[in-house]
Amino acid sequence: MKIVVLVKEVPDTYGDRKLSLETGLADRSASERVLDEIGERALEVALSYADATPGTEVQVVSMAAEESAATIRKGLAMGAASALQVVDPALAGADLGVTARVLAAAVTRAGFDLVITGNLSTDGSGGVLPAMLAEHLGVPQATALSAVTITESGVSGTRATDAGTAQVSAALPAVISITEALPDARFPNFKGIMAAKKKPFETVSLEDLGVDVAPASAPQSILTQVSEKPPRGAGITIVDEGDAGEKLAAYLIENRLA
Amino acid sequence: MAEFAADSILVLLDVTPGGALASSSAGLLGAAAQVGTPVALIVAGADAHASLSSDAATLGAATVLTADLGGADTALTVPVVDALASAYDLVHPDAVLISNSIEGRDVAGRLAARRSFALAVDAVGVGRDDDGVLAQHSVYGGAFNAASAPTFGPLVATVRQGAVDARAESVASPVVEPLTVTGSAAPAAQITSFTAEVATSSRPELRGAAKVVSGGRGLGSAEKFVLVEELADALGAAVGASRAAVDAGYVPYSHQVGQTGVSVAPQLYVALGISGAIQHKAGMQTAKTIVAINKDGDAPIFEIADYGIVGDVFQVVPQLIAALAAKKA
Ligand SMILES: Cc1cc2nc3c(=O)[nH]c(=O)nc-3n(C[C@H](O)[C@H](O)[C@H](O)COP(=O)(O)OP(=O)(O)OC[C@H]3O[C@@H](n4cnc5c(N)ncnc54)[C@H](O)[C@@H]3O)c2cc1C
Ligand SMILES: Nc1ncnc2c1ncn2[C@@H]1O[C@H](COP(=O)(O)O)[C@@H](O)[C@H]1O
Numbered sequence: 227m228k229i230v231v232l233v234k235e236v237p238d239t240y241g242d243r244k245l246s247l248e249t250g251l252a253d254r255s256a257s258e259r260v261l262d263e264i265g266e267r268a269l270e271v272a273l274s275y276a277d278a279t280p281g282t283e284v285q286v287v288s289m290a291a292e293e294s295a296a297t298i299r300k301g302l303a304m305g306a307a308s309a310l311q312v313v314d315p316a317l318a319g320a321d322l323g324v325t326a327r328v329l330a331a332a333v334t335r336a337g338f339d340l341v342i343t344g345n346l347s348t349d350g351s352g353g354v355l356p357a358m359l360a361e362h363l364g365v366p367q368a369t370a371l372s373a374v375t376i377t378e379s380g381v382s383g384t385r386a387t388d389a390g391t392a393q394v395s396a397a398l399p400a401v402i403s404i405t406e407a408l409p410d411a412r413f414p415n416f417k418g419i420m421a422a423k424k425k426p427f428e429t430v431s432l433e434d435l436g437v438d439v440a441p442a443s444a445p446q447s448i449l450t451q452v453s454e455k456p457p458r459g460a461g462i463t464i465v466d467e468g469d470a471g472e473k474l475a476a477y478l479i480e481n482r483l484a
Numbered sequence: 485m486a487e488f489a490a491d492s493i494l495v496l497l498d499v500t501p502g503g504a505l506a507s508s509s510a511g512l513l514g515a516a517a518q519v520g521t522p523v524a525l526i527v528a529g530a531d532a533h534a535s536l537s538s539d540a541a542t543l544g545a546a547t548v549l550t551a552d553l554g555g556a557d558t559a560l561t562v563p564v565v566d567a568l569a570s571a572y573d574l575v576h577p578d579a580v581l582i583s584n585s586i587e588g589r590d591v592a593g594r595l596a597a598r599r600s601f602a603l604a605v606d607a608v609g610v611g612r613d614d615d616g617v618l619a620q621h622s623v624y625g626g627a628f629n630a631a632s633a634p635t636f637g638p639l640v641a642t643v644r645q646g647a648v649d650a651r652a653e654s655v656a657s658p659v660v661e662p663l664t665v666t667g668s669a670a671p672a673a674q675i676t677s678f679t680a681e682v683a684t685s686s687r688p689e690l691r692g693a694a695k696v697v698s699g700g701r702g703l704g705s706a707e708k709f710v711l712v713e714e715l716a717d718a719l720g721a722a723v724g725a726s727r728a729a730v731d732a733g734y735v736p737y738s739h740q741v742g743q744t745g746v747s748v749a750p751q752l753y754v755a756l757g758i759s760g761a762i763q764h765k766a767g768m769q770t771a772k773t774i775v776a777i778n779k780d781g782d783a784p785i786f787e788i789a790d791y792g793i794v795g796d797v798f799q800v801v802p803q804l805i806a807a808l809a810a811k812k813a
Contacts, residue, residue, distance in 0.1 A: 264744070321602065321603070322593075322603050322605065323600065323602060326593075326597055352589075352605045353605065354642070357561065357589065357590040357591075357592075357593030357594045358597040361593070361594040361598050364671065366671045367673060368673040369589075386737070386738075387586040387587060388506075388585055388586070388681065389498075389500055389501050389506075389587075389680065389681060390678055391678070391681070392675050392676075392677065392678045392679075393676045394560060394674065394675055394676065395673065395676055396671075397671075406744055441635060444600040445600065445601060445635050445636050445637035446634070447602040447603060447632050447634055448634075449630055449631070450631045450632060451631040452629070452630045455627060455628065455629060458769055460792070461790035461791055462790075463786050464793055464794070465795065466794060466796070466800055469803075470793045470795050470800045470803070471800045471802070471803025471804035471805075471807055472803060472804075473793075474775065474800070474807075475804050475807035475811060476807075477775075477791055478752075478808070479811055481773065484718075484719055
């Protein structure tokens with residue numbers, strides 16, 4: 227069984243995140259770059275199945291700028307067998323449509339029985355990529371799974387939505403996305419970090435994948451306007467001296483909030 | 485056959501397991517009416533078509549297209565995408581609006597990929613300029629405002645639930661028309677069982693709520709989290725939580741506020757025993773008034789609070805509830 231896990235490099239959410247007011251793109255210099263936590267959880271799902279099931283191959287795939295290779299390598303240190311990174315200057319500012327076409331081509335090149343993604347990336351928060359990918363690949367998708375069971379021929383799991391909780395299943399090949407309800411990922415250990423240096427890491431371009439992202443090839447979503455909101459200032463803070471509940475009640479009533 | 489206005493906006497309305505229009509419907513039709521003529525698509529069992537159509541018209545749909553389930557009760561996403569693609573071919577709208585729910589995002593993603601449409605997600609509003617319909621976004625927890633538009637072709641956008649306040653005028657005599665759906669034969673995942681979410685309380689829904697009271701790890705246990713619910717009830721507010729509170733099992737995930745939970749922008753947000761991590765702030769910092777109670781005076785939540793109290797929630801909140809009750813009496 228071959229499992230492909232889609233991982234993404236994102237700005238560290240513990241830092242300040244900025245958009246460039248000129249280009250509307252994420253300002254890469256404004257914050258640390260890390261492997262998206264949800265992608266690590268997706269990798270954990272694949273690795274724990276592989277641990278229990280000999281003959282399982284796990285590959286991480288990412289579309290990211292060249293300098294992100296070090297971040298993607300963390301996936302190898304955690305235990306993935308190989309990595310595939312799509313790097314191309316033409317991908318700067320790629321919209322969801324371009325990203326989905328490129329990742330579909332990359333995943334096809336990698337070969338897969340199962341693709342595992344996060345449900346929402348912490349920077350894009352699009353949450354549409356797994357479904358787009360499944361449509362391009364012509365396979366079923368089961369998204370937002372908070373529990374996953376993988377077998378030789380299928381995948382099933384629990385999918386909680388606003389409407390209720392469903393048990394869903396799909397025959398392989400398939401695409402699934404997982405939620406943060408699944409367990410935290412393992413930490414890479416020293417042995418893993420050393421081993422990662424020797425694992426296959428392939429870098430491919432758009433030309434290698436045969437994907438055309440020229441503006442005329444398909445409609446794209448472009449930012450037409452960006453503005454920064456003034457940061458929110460602090461109001462008053464009081465220390466409770468035994469009557470803070472009453473003071474707050476008065477504040478809420480005065481401001482017609484209670 | 486119905487004629488469709490040149491400025492038609494096709495709106496997919498979600499239907500709840502109980503057979504009613506989802507609460508996102510009013511905002512979707514409200515947004516559509518701001519930029520064109522709303523045409524609603526409803527995918528449901530045939531016996532519900534009449535009542536759902538009239539509800540959609542009340543919310544502003546000029547035309548309602550009705551499609552049978554076509555397997556949407558046993559197969560994920562694909563039957564709804566097939567219906568929406570067929571509706572698109574009939575209407576040729578300027579934009580397609582879909583709820584930014586888990587189901588809605590999947591439908592939007594598949595439709596955009598299938599037809600090579602430009603896709604915008606999590607719009608908080610829509611607008612129109614000379615080139616067509618554009619989507620408005622609130623990025624990085626509201627720190628930035630942005631707008632996006634397709635380079636050409638229609639806009640497909642998912643709209644954040646509870647984000648659009650505009651409401652469309654109700655339509656007295658809508659055109660209701662059954663839709664002929666062309667199936668795609670795209671493979672779909674199967675739904676093997678389903679348990680509907682039972683509304684367990686009369687509390688307002690978190691998304692779009694005017695007031696929210698949230699609790700964090702500081703509440704200490706699921707039993708003690710009841711204090712959050714008591715204050716919410718005293719204020720008529722929805723109940724929210726931090727991820728730490730969800731992870732500890734005090735409340736289900738559906739209550740999580742933040743970057744990977746629900747984004748809220750209420751009139752009043754009360755944070756109880758929440759430190760104010762950046763991922764939590766991302767989901768609530770656009771609230772009009774923020775109140776925070778935390779025993780650590782250095783907690784980052786105080787940096788954005790309009791009214792902060794350094795104190796113990798188990799002292800302050802019961803007194804607050806009593807004072808509110810006394811004022812009301
Ligand atoms: C990728 C990613 C995504 C995330 N997404 C989210 C998200 O969507 N939403 C979210 O909330 N978090 C999210 N987080 C987690 C976030 O970083 C914090 O860990 C989390 O918000 C902390 O929750 P908390 O404030 O309840 O807990 P803590 O940080 O532990 O804070 C508890 C607070 O309670 C106070 N306290 C304790 N006892 C009392 C008392 N008796 N009275 C008053 N105050 C008391 C303490 O002083 C403390 O400040 C995410 C993290 C990552 C990495
Ligand atoms: N550039 C990318 N490279 C690899 N995987 C990605 C990329 N963008 C999105 N994904 C995957 O798609 C999931 C959902 O992302 P998004 O649609 O951006 O919220 C992520 O958790 C990743 O697994």
